[in-house]
Amino acid sequence: MTIQLNTDKNLTIHQEYDEKIQTQLSEGLSRYSDLITRLEVHLSDENGSKDGLDDKRCLLEARITGKEPIAVSNLGNTYDLAITGALTKLKSTLEKVAGKMKSH
Template structure:
């Protein structure tokens, strides 16, 4: 799974922030490595230099093999918290998506059961 981190002009895209974001994404979403080909994180500061509550935003987009990409958004006080919240939301979304794909409703049909 490839991980890309993008930042706007108001969030310093220093190597420490990028490494922390990659580590957070990797630690939570690695279990989807077979299904997810790429994850992109877009970090932005909604209020620029003004500050304020919940002004850091992380949009997380996951490219799923053979399906349309999915995205989640999270706002928080810091870039790290925004990434953490977005990753948790994405994990929940992917659990739901892949759970539905691999779950058969009910179970074996009575028509296909062998007589004993």
């Protein structure tokens, strides 16, 4: 599973944080690594440089062999919270997809 990290102009990712995100996602999705060919991570700040609640957005787009991509997003006060929420949503969706694939 390849993980591709994308950010908007309001965010610069340092190598340590990039590695932390990659590890969190690869460990969190390890159960589905045979299904996912590529995972695109899009991080953005909805309010730009202004402060705001739940303005950090994480969009996860999972490319699955032989299926349409699955996209989920989550907002949080921090990027870590946004990533964790999006990861939870993606795992729930992947569980349903994996179940349907096994039943066919």
